[in-house]
Amino acid sequence: DYNQLKGAIPSELGNLADMRQLWLKHNQLSGPIPSELGDLAELQRLVLDHNQLTGAIPAELGSLANLQNLWLAHNQLTGSIPAELGRLANLHILWLANNQLTGAIPAELGNLANLQRLILGNNQLTGAIPAELGKLANLQRLLLNNNQLTGSIPAELGRLANLHILWLAHNQLTGSIPAELGNLANLQNLTLNDNQLTGPIPLSFTNLVSLEFFWFHLNPGLCHQPDPSIRAWLSGIGNVRVASCPFIFVPVLLSAAGRNDSYFTSELTLTNRGTEEATLQYTYTAHSGGGSGTATDTLAPGRQRIQPDAIEYLSGLGIPIPDSGNRIGTLRVEVSGSSEVSLTTRTTTDVPGGRAGLAYPGIGQEEGFQEAVYLCGLRQNTQDRSNVAFQHMGSSDEGPITLRTTVYSGRGDDTSSLVMGEVELQPGGFHQYSGLLGRLGTPAQGYVKVEKIEGEAPFYAYGVINDNFNSDGSFVFPLTESSLVGTTGQTLPVIIETGNFQSELTVTNFSATDKQVDFSFVADGVDRGDNTAKFILELKAGQQQILPDIVEELRQREVAGIGPANRAYVGALFATPAEGDMSGIVIGARTGAPDGRGGQYSLFYNGVPYGGASVESAWVYGLQQNAENRSNLALVNSGEIDDSSSTFEITIYDGSGESQPRTRSVTLRPRRWTQQNGILGKVSQGYVEVRKVSGNNPFIAYGVINDGGRPGERSGDGAFLLSQE
Numbered sequence: 001d002y003n004q005l006k007g008a009i010p011s012e013l014g015n016l017a018d019m020r021q022l023w024l025k026h027n028q029l030s031g032p033i034p035s036e037l038g039d040l041a042e043l044q045r046l047v048l049d050h051n052q053l054t055g056a057i058p059a060e061l062g063s064l065a066n067l068q069n070l071w072l073a074h075n076q077l078t079g080s081i082p083a084e085l086g087r088l089a090n091l092h093i094l095w096l097a098n099n100q101l102t103g104a105i106p107a108e109l110g111n112l113a114n115l116q117r118l119i120l121g122n123n124q125l126t127g128a129i130p131a132e133l134g135k136l137a138n139l140q141r142l143l144l145n146n147n148q149l150t151g152s153i154p155a156e157l158g159r160l161a162n163l164h165i166l167w168l169a170h171n172q173l174t175g176s177i178p179a180e181l182g183n184l185a186n187l188q189n190l191t192l193n194d195n196q197l198t199g200p201i202p203l204s205f206t207n208l209v210s211l212e213f214f215w216f217h218l219n220p221g222l223c224h225q226p227d228p229s230i231r232a233w234l235s236g237i238g239n240v241r242v243a244s245c246p247f248i249f250v251p252v253l254l255s256a257a258g259r260n261d262s263y264f265t266s267e268l269t270l271t272n273r274g275t276e277e278a279t280l281q282y283t284y285t286a287h288s289g290g291g292s293g294t295a296t297d298t299l300a301p302g303r304q305r306i307q308p309d310a311i312e313y314l315s316g317l318g319i320p321i322p323d324s325g326n327r328i329g330t331l332r333v334e335v336s337g338s339s340e341v342s343l344t345t346r347t348t349t350d351v352p353g354g355r356a357g358l359a360y361p362g363i364g365q366e367e368g369f370q371e372a373v374y375l376c377g378l379r380q381n382t383q384d385r386s387n388v389a390f391q392h393m394g395s396s397d398e399g400p401i402t403l404r405t406t407v408y409s410g411r412g413d414d415t416s417s418l419v420m421g422e423v424e425l426q427p428g429g430f431h432q433y434s435g436l437l438g439r440l441g442t443p444a445q446g447y448v449k450v451e452k453i454e455g456e457a458p459f460y461a462y463g464v465i466n467d468n469f470n471s472d473g474s475f476v477f478p479l480t481e482s483s484l485v486g487t488t489g490q491t492l493p494v495i496i497e498t499g500n501f502q503s504e505l506t507v508t509n510f511s512a513t514d515k516q517v518d519f520s521f522v523a524d525g526v527d528r529g530d531n532t533a534k535f536i537l538e539l540k541a542g543q544q545q546i547l548p549d550i551v552e553e554l555r556q557r558e559v560a561g562i563g564p565a566n567r568a569y570v571g572a573l574f575a576t577p578a579e580g581d582m583s584g585i586v587i588g589a590r591t592g593a594p595d596g597r598g599g600q601y602s603l604f605y606n607g608v609p610y611g612g613a614s615v616e617s618a619w620v621y622g623l624q625q626n627a628e629n630r631s632n633l634a635l636v637n638s639g640e641i642d643d644s645s646s647t648f649e650i651t652i653y654d655g656s657g658e659s660q661p662r663t664r665s666v667t668l669r670p671r672r673w674t675q676q677n678g679i680l681g682k683v684s685q686g687y688v689e690v691r692k693v694s695g696n697n698p699f700i701a702y703g704v705i706n707d708g709g710r711p712g713e714r715s716g717d718g719a720f721l722l723s724q725e
Contacts, residue, residue, distance in 0.1 A: 001034065002025070002026045002027075002241075003026075003027055003126075003137075004027065004028060004209060005024065005027040005029055006027070006028045006029065006030070007026060007030065007031070008029070008030065008031035008032075008669075009024065009031065009033065009034055009037075010189070011034035011035075011036040011041075012034070012036070012685070013038075014032065014034060014035075014037050014038070014039040014040060015036075015039075015486055016238060016708070017038050017039075017040070017041065017255065018042055018605060019042065019043055020042050020043060020044045020045070020066075020569075021043070021045040021047075022037070022043065022045070022046050022047065023045070023047040023068070023282070023659060024039070024047065024048050024051070025047045025049045025050050025051070025071065025120075026049075026050040026051075026177075026400055027050075027051050028051065028052055028054065029048070029051040029053060029090070029497050030051070030053065030054065030174065030180075031053065031054060031055070032053065032055030032056070032058075033048065033055065033058055033061075033072070033077075033135075033185040033208025034058070034402070035060040035375065036060075037058070037060070037061065037064075037319050038058060038060025038061050038062070038063045038064060039060075039063075040064060041063075041064070041065065041066070042066055043064050043066060043277075044066050044068045044069070044072070044090075044248065044624070045065055045067070045068060045069040045071075046061070046064070046067060046069070046070050046072075046165075046483040047069065047071040048071060048072050049071040049073040049074050049075070049095065050073070050074040050075075051074075051075050051628075052076060053072070053075040053076065053077060054075070054076045054078065054158040054475035054676070055077065055078065055079070055092060055172060056078060056080075056082075056160060057072065057077060057079065057081065057082055057085075057096070057101075057471060057672060058082070059082040059083075059084040059533045059539070060084075061082070061084070061085065061088075061527035062082060062083075062084025062085050062086070062087045062088060063084075063087070064088060064520045065087075065088070065089065065090065066090055067083070067088050067090060067091055067105065068090055068091060068092045068093070069091075069092060069093045069095075069276060070085070070091060070093065070094050070095065070096075071093065071095045072095065072096050072099070072599075073095045073096060073097040073099070073119065074097070074098045074099075075084070075098075075099050075100050076100060076564070076574070077096075077100065077101060078099070078100045078101065078102065078181030079101065079102065080101065080102060080103030080104065080106075080111075081096065081101060081103065081106055081120075081125075082106070083106040083107075083108045083113075084108075085106070085108070085109065086106055086107075086109050086110070086111045086112065086487070087108075087110075087111070087333060088110025088404060089112070089113065089114065089695070090114055090587065091105040091112050091114060091115055091239070092114055092115060092116045092117070092568060093115075093116060093117040093119075093422065093517070094109070094115060094117070094118050094119065094120075095117065095119045095678070096119065096350070097119045097121045097122050097123070098121070098122040098123075098269075098531075099123050099142065100123065100124060100305035100450050101120075101123040101125060101414040101599075102123070102125065103122065103125065103126065103127070104125065104126060104127035104128070104130075105120065105125055105130055105133075105144070107130040107131075107132045107150075108132075109136075109416075110130060110131075110132025110135045110136060111132075111133070111135075111589055112136060112518060113135075113136070113137065113138070114137055114138055115136050115138060115139055115609070116139060116140045116141070116376060117136060117139070117140060117434065117481050117698055118133070118139060118141070118142050118143070118144075119135070119140040119141065119143040120143065120144050120146075120147070121143045121145040121146050121147070121167060121293070122145070122146040122679075123146075124147065124148055124420075125144070125147040125148065125149060125714065126147070126148045126149065126150065126580050127149065127150065127151070127156075128149065128150060128151035128152075129144065129149055129151065129152070129153065129154055129173075131154040131155075131156040133154070133156070133157065133160075134154060134155075134157050134158070134159045134160065135159075135162070136160060137159070137160070137162070137226045138162055138286065138387070139162060139163055139630055140162055140163060140164045140165070140461070141163070141164060141165040141627045142157070142160070142163060142165070142166050143165065143167040143172070143281060143288035144167065144168055145167040145168060145169045145170050145191060146169070146170040146171075147170075147171050147675040148150075148171065148172055148638075149171040149172065149173060149493045150171070150172045150173065150174065150177030150179075150220075151173065151174065151175070151686040152173065152174060152176070153168065153173060153175070153177060153178055153181070153192075153197075153290070153457065153708065155179075155180070156180075156185075156722075157178070157180070157181060158178060158179075158180025158181050158182070158183045158184065160184060160503075160570075161183070161184070161185070161186065162186060163186060163187055163645075164187065164188050164189065164644065165185060165187075165188065165189040165190075166181075166184070166189070166190050166191075166597050167190075167191045168191065168192050168195070169191040169192060169193045169194050169195070169215060170193070170194040170195075171194075171195050171355050172194065172195065172196060173192075173195040173197055174195070174196045174197065174276075174336065175197065175198065175199070175337070175338060176197065176198060176199030176200070176279050176539055177192065177197060177199065177200075177201060177202055177222075178202070178448070179202040179204045179428070180201065180205070181206060181208075182202050182203075182204020182205050182206070182207045183204070183207070184208060184257055184536065185207065185208070185210060185724075186210055187208055187580070188194075188210050188211060188212050188213065188508070188588065189211075189212065189213045190211060190213070190214050190215075190218075191213075191214075191215040191218065192215065192216045192219045193215040193216055193218050193219065194217075194218045194219075195219050195322050196217075196224055196522045197219040197221060197223065198217065198219070198222065198224070198276070198279075198336050198337045198639070199214070199222065199245075199337055200223055200225045200245050200279075200335030200336055201216070201220075201222060201224050201225075201230060201234070201336060203225060203229065203230055205230065205233060205372060206229045206233040208234055208505050211237060211293075211312040212237070213237075214237050217533060219435040221337070221339075222243075223243050223244055223245035223246070223248055223277075223334075223336060224243070224680050225244075225245055225334055226243060228710060230614075231397065231546075233581055235300075235592060238416070240703055241270045241434070244395075245250075245281070245335070245336055246332040246334070246335055246339070246365055247332055247333060247334045247335065247364075248331060248332075248333045248335060248341065248342070248362035248363065248364055249330070249331070249332055249333075249362060249364075249365070249366075249393045249460060250268070250331035250332075250333070250343060250345055250362050251330060251360065251363065251389065251391050251430075251460050251462060251552035252266070252328065252329075252330060252345075252347070252389060252391070252430060252486070252558045253266040253268070253284075253310045253311060253314075253328070253329055253330070253331055253345065253347075254266055254311070254326075254327065254329075254347065255309065255311040255312070255326075255327045255330040256288070256289075256326035256328050257554035258470075258471055259466075259471060259684060260468075260469070260470075260471050261423070261707065262349040262350075262471035262477065263306075263349055263350065264307050264347050264348065264349045264357070265307065265310075265343065265347070265348065265664055266309070266310040266311065266345050266346070266347045267307065267308050267310065267311065267346045267347070267348070268306075268307045268343065268344075268345055269305070269307075269345070269346070269621060269622040270299050270306075270307070270343055270598060270685045271297040271303075271305075271342045271343070271344070271621045271655070271687050272300065272301055272302065272303055272304070272306065272338050272340065272341050273302065273305040273339075273341075273342070273619065273653070273687065273689075274301055274338035274339060274341070274472060274580070275301045275306070275336045275338070276301055276303075276336045276338040276342035277298055277299065277300055277301055277303070277337050277338065278298065278299045278332050278336070278338035278341045279294075279296065279298055279335070279336045279337045280296065280297045280298065280299060280334075280335060280341070281294065281296050281333070281335075282294060282295045282297070282314060282317065282319065282331060282333055282355045283330070283331070283332040283333075283334070283396075283426025283428065284314055284319050284321065284329050284330075284331050284471075285329050285330050285332070285427070285430070286327070286328070286329040287328045287329050287332075287427065287429070287430040288326055288327065288328045289321070289322055289325050289326055289327030289328060289329075290312060290321075290322060290327075290505075291315075291317035291319060291320045291321030291322055291329075292319075292329070292402075292428075293317065293318070293320050293321075295314060295318050295628065296317070296318065297317060298370065299338075299341065300657075301338060301646060302608075302653065302657055303655060303656070303657055304621065304653075304655025304656075304685060304686060305417045305630070305655070306332060306622075306624070306655070306676070306685055308332075310631025311327050314331075318335060318578065324461075325387075326596070327339065328430065329428075329430065329688050330428050330429075330430050332393075332395075332462075333362065333624045334430060334705075337724040340542075341618070342361065342362060342621050342724055343361070343362030344359060344360075344361055344362065344621050344622035344721065345359065345360055345361075345362070345624065346359040346705065346719050347359075347360075347473070347669070348632075348717075350470055350714050351470050351471070351472070351595070351717070352597070352712050352715070353585065353707060353715055353717035354474075354628070354707040354713075354714030354716075354717070355419075355628075355707050355714070355715060355717070356470060356471070356472035356707065356715050357456050357473055357717070357719060358464065358472075358473040358474055358475040358603065358720075359475065359477040359622065359705065359717050359719035359720060359721055360462065360475045361391065361621075361722055361724060364395075365458075366462075368393040368434050368457075368458025368459060368460055368476070368622060369452075369458055369480065369574070370426065370450075370452065370458060371451075371479055371480050371481070371482060372449050372450065372480065372481065373386055373449070373450050373451075373453035373461050373465035373478035373479060374447055374449055374478065374479050374480070374481070374508075374510055374586060375447060375448045375450070375461065375462065375476050375478055375545065375711070376447040376464070376476070376479070376506060376508035376510070376586040376588060376606075377447070377448075377463075377476060377506035377508065377544070377546065377590065377604065378436070378437050378448060378463055378465065378476065379437055379443070379445040379446075379465065379546065379585075380422075380436075380440070380442050380443060380444045380445075380449060381439040381442060381443035381444075381445075381529075381538070382435035382443070382468065383467065383468060383469075383599075383600070384462065384465050384466065384467060384468060385434075385438070385465075385466050385468055386433045386436060386437045386438075386462050386463055386465050386476075387432055387433065387434045387435065387436065387466065388405065388432070388450070388461065388462075389404075389430065389431065389432040389433075389435045389461065389462055389463075389464075390403055390423075390425075390430075390431055390446050390450050390459055390460065390462075391425070391428075391429065391430050391431075391459060391460045391462060392425035392429040392430075392457060392459060393429060393457060393458045393688075394427050394455075394456075394458060395427055395455025395457070395458050396427050396428075396487070396612055397427075398428075398455075398456060398457040399429055399455060399456065399457065400424050400425060400426050400427075400454075400455055401424070401425055401452055401453065401454060401455030401456075401457050401459060402422050402423065402424045402452070402453050402454035402455060403422070403423050403425065403452055403453070403459060403461075404420070404422050404450075404451055404453050404680065405419075405420040405423070405433065405436075405449055405450050405616040406419050406420070406421065406448065406449045406451075407419075407436060407437065407439050407440060407443065407446060407448050407450070408418065408446050408447050408448070408449070408542060408543075408544075409445075409446045409449060410508065410542075410543060410544025410545070410716060411445075411446075411548075412447040412539075412543040412545075413545070415540070415541070415543060418439055418440060418441055418463060420433065420439075422453065424454075424461070424643055425459075425653070426505060427457065427646065436448065445544060445546055445711065446544055447508050447586075448463065449510070450478070452470070460478070461478050462475060462476060462477065462478060463476030463478075464476065464661065465590065465604060467488065467562075467595075467599045467600055467601075467602070468599070469595070469597060469599030469600075470595050470597065470599035470600075470601070471602070472515070472595075472599065472601050472602065472717055474590055474602055474603050474718070475590030475603075475604060476588075476604055476723070477605075477606055479586055479606065481584065482512075482543050483609060484581075484582050484584060484585065484609060485581065485583045485584070486544025486581050486583070486584050487581055487582045487583075487609040487610050487611060487612075488576065488577070488582065488610050489574060489575060489577075489582065489609070489610040489640060490526060490574070490575045490577040490582060490587050490608060490609050490653050491572055491573075491574055491575075491605075491607060491608050491610070491613065491636060491638045491640070492572060492573040492574075492575065492586070492587050492588070492605075492606075493572055493605060493610075493634065493636050493648055493700050493702060494569070494570065494571065494572055494573075494578065494590070494591070494609070494634065494636070494673055494675070495521065495551065495570075495572075495573050495589055496551075497551035497565070497568070497569040497570075497571055498568035498572050499553065499568075499591065499593070499640050500593035500594060501550070501588070501591060501593045502549045502551065502591070502592075502593070503548075503549075503550055503551070503589045504546060504547060504548050504549065504550065504586075504589060504590040504591070504592040504602075505545075505547045505553075505573075505587075505589055506544065506545070506546050506547075506586075506588045506589070506590070506599075507537055507539060507544070507545050507547075507549035507587050508539075508540065508545075508586040508587075509539035509541060509542065509543050509584055509585055509587070510543070510545075510583070510586070510654065511541060511542075511585070512540055512541050512584075513539075513541050513584075513690050514538070514540050514576035515538070515577065515578075515580075515584070515585060516536060516537070516538045516539075516577070516579070517536070517537050517538075517539070517575050517576070517577060517582075517585060517587075518534070518536055518577070518578055519535050519536070519537065519573060519574065519575050519580070520532050520533070520534050520573070520574045521534075521535075521554070521571060521573050521574075522568075522571045522572055522573075522574065522671045522672065522673075523569050523570055523572075523573075524568075524570075524571070524575045524701065525568050525569040525571075526561040526562065526565075526569065526572070527561050527562075528560060528561040529592025531561075532559040532561065532671075533558075533559050533560065533562050533570075533626035534556060534559070535554060535559050536578075537715070539585075539635050540567070543606065546647065549591075551569050552565070570633075570673065570675075571586075571673050572636045572671060572673045572700075573589075573607075574639070575587050575607060575669060586606065587606065587607035587644055588604060588605065588606045588609070589604070589605060590602050590603070590604045590609065590716075591603060591605075593637065593716065595715070601715055601716060601717035601718070602717075602718075603704070603718050603719060603720040604720070605702070605722075606719050608700055609636075609696075610638070610640045611640075611699050612642070612698065613638050613698035614690075614692075614698060614699050614701060614723065614725065615692070615697055615698050616691065617689060617690060617691040617692070617725070618689070618690045618699070618701040618723035618724065619687060619688065619689050619690075619723060619725070620633060620688045620690070620702065620703040620721055620722050620723050620725065621687045621721070621724070622687070622703070622705065622721055623679065623685065623687060623688060623705060623721070624679055624680070624684065624685045624705055625681070625682075625683060625684055625685070625704030625709070626674055626680060626684050626685070626709060627709045628706070628707065628708070628709060628714065629705055629706065629707065629708070629709065630677075630678055630705075630709055630710065631678070631679055631703055631704065631705045632675050632677050632678070632679060632704045633650065633675065633676045633688055633690075633701065633702075633703050634673065634674065634675040634701070634702055634703075634704070635648060635666065635668055635673070635674050635676075635690065635699060635700070635701050636668075636671075636672070636673050636674070636676075636698060636699060636700040636701075637668040637670050637671060637672055637695070637697050637699055638670075638671070638672035638697050638698045638700060639670030639697050640697070641696045641697045642670070642696050643670050643698065644670060644695045644696045645667055645668060645669045645670065645694075645695055646667070646668050646670075646692055646694060646695025646696075646697055647665060647666070647667045647668075647692070647693050647694040647695060648665065648666050648667075648668065648691065648693065648699070649663050649678065649686065649690075649691045649693050650663065650664055650665070650666065650679075650688060650689070650690055651663045651689045652664075652680060652681070652683060652686055652688050653686050653687050653688070653689070654685075654686050655681045655683075655685045655687060656684070656685065656686075659683060661683075665693075668699075670688075670697060679703075688703070689705050690723070700723070701723040702720060702721060702722060702723055703721035703723070704718045704719065704720060704721065705719050705721060706718045706719075
């Protein structure tokens with residue numbers, strides 16, 4: 001070798017029966033490798049690298065039973081790697097890099113029990129990495145970089161206990177990094193860069209004590225979990241930067257007893273509307289009942305999975321939650337793979353004839369709060385009680401936060417406040433004040449401010465209005481002061497007076513100045529040319545008004561267009577300030593029907609500030625249609641831009657994937673509301689996309705999941721499903 005030999009390798013070399021080594025590297029040899037070399041039964045080393053050889057690798061080389069080194073790198077070889085090479089039981093080094101080889105890596109190479117180096121980089125190999133390579137117990141170097149390999153990294157590679165170098169860079173690999181690679185205690189050099197890998201860098205990588213070099217850049221979907229050990233490990237191997245994994249926060253899951261013999265359980269709906277499989281890394285933090293822990297699950301693309309009992313589901317995944325007792329906690333879900341995953345929780349209790357409760361979405365990491373939030377429409381009386389809860393949304397290494405709660409009376413003649421004690425929460429921590437408005441006396445109505453006074457991590461807070469007779473709950477969403485500053489109006493999706501259903505209107509002014517709010521109720525039942533009934537509310541600074549039956553209130557005020565009670569009134573309510581903006585004004589409604597036993601089944605929702613509604617599309621998740629549930633979808637054309645009608649395409653997705661998506665269209669005039677009853681049709685569970693295809697106005701979309709497969713069945717209680725972008 002290292003001469004200037006030119007021309008072809010003579011096929012006659014195959015007659016040298018006793019030859020043990022053939023070294024011809026670093027020459028200018030050309031032409032094919034003679035198949036006759038496969039007759040050299042005693043050959044141990046065949047070294048032909050760094051030439052200009054062309055053609056395919058002869059399958060006959062697989063007959064060289066004594067071969068230990070096969071070096072064919074840096075040539076111009078084409079074709080596929082012969083599967084026959086998998087018969088070379090004594091082979092130590094297979095070096096085929098820097099050629100033009102195509103096709104798949106033969107699984108038969110996994111039979112090379114004595115192989116120490118497999119170097120196939122810089123070719124045009126395609127297909128998946130064979131899992132059989134995990135059988136190469138003596139392998140020290142596996143170099144597959146700069147090919148066109150696809151699929152996931154086999155977890156079986158984690159069995160290669162003697163591996164020092166693993167190069168998989170510059171391929172088209174997808175999926176997550178197997179945690180099993182963390183078993184490679186002797187690994188010194190790992191390159192995974194320039195692929196399409198997603199998900200978290202495994203925590204098991206902290207076991208790679210010998211690793212000196214780790215490249216994983218240009219994998220946009222890779223992220224690190226918020227775990228101190230993985231952060232310290234990444235820092236220890238150099239200037240490594242990687243984004244934190246996105247997460248969704250579920251503010252409460254429970255399986256616990258409540259008042260009046262109620263027992264609440266949480267149903268968890270997982271939706272992956274994306275085209276990639278999602279990996280879900282769960283961190284459950286117990287508030288009561290114990291059992292904090294972590295677990296992992298996956299969710300196929302285009303699928304929605306409903307877990308009827310979230311606590312039981314997490315326990316089944318291995319989180320050590322006890323099997324009985326009151327169990328309450330928060331859930332942090334780090335999502336990798338698909339970026340289009342949503343979670344919806346519905347918490348209910350048994351009631352006569354069915355179930356009743358409320359729904360709330362998972363909170364994205366960008367939706368956590370740093371500034372103070374307000375929870376409005378709360379009350380404490382013989383009919384209802386109100387609870388307030390807040391949570392630490394941060395990761396385990398972000399330290400505690402301290403929150404302060406202030407309760408404000410909503411009475412116009414007494415807007416006094418009560419400051420509760422400061423509460424420190426650890427990551428994932430939860431705290432609830434039960435019957436909080438009762439601290440002001442009974443009856444009482446008002447609102448609450450929750451603010452962070454110490455710590456860096458985000459928090460979340462919510463309220464629940466519970467019926468004292470049947471324990472049905474209505475979820476009260478938090479609002480910040482900044483979300484209202486500068487807004488010129490709000491759209492309350494719907495108020496109702498029809499059949500047994502009626503709407504209560506709540507209007508809160510937590511600002512320091514008196515306000516006048518002008519309202520327009522737009523509904524077909526309003527007997528005026530524009531179907532609009534107008535009225536005014538004046539609120540003192542700090543005042544909250546609760547109008548139990550808003551349509552009847554308008555009737556008593558003799559508002560033009562509101563006629564007898566036997567007419568159906570269903571439509572959106574629009575609010576604008578008499579002067580200035582809507583700073584400090586929170587509008588909400590609680591809509592429901594009597595349960596026949598002194599209580600009421602109802603749901604609560606807030607007005608949407610102008611500029612806050614959907615512009616192009618919105619998604620509603622967690623819909624069901626079966627013997628126990630039915631789902632409706634409602635839309636509002638906000639009319640906040642102009643008088644244009646809007647046309648929407650509504651696409652219904654089968655969460656089980658058993659049927660193809662189907663689309664329907666609806667056109668809606670400005671400031672009008674419409675509802676699509678039984679939106680899923682024959683689909684048992686699914687989700688919906690609403691896309692505006694014409695019109696200028698933003699819109700509101702929401703769902704309601706009702707207890708009972710048909711109207712009049714079971715309890716009929718509804719849970720409000722807020723749309724998401």
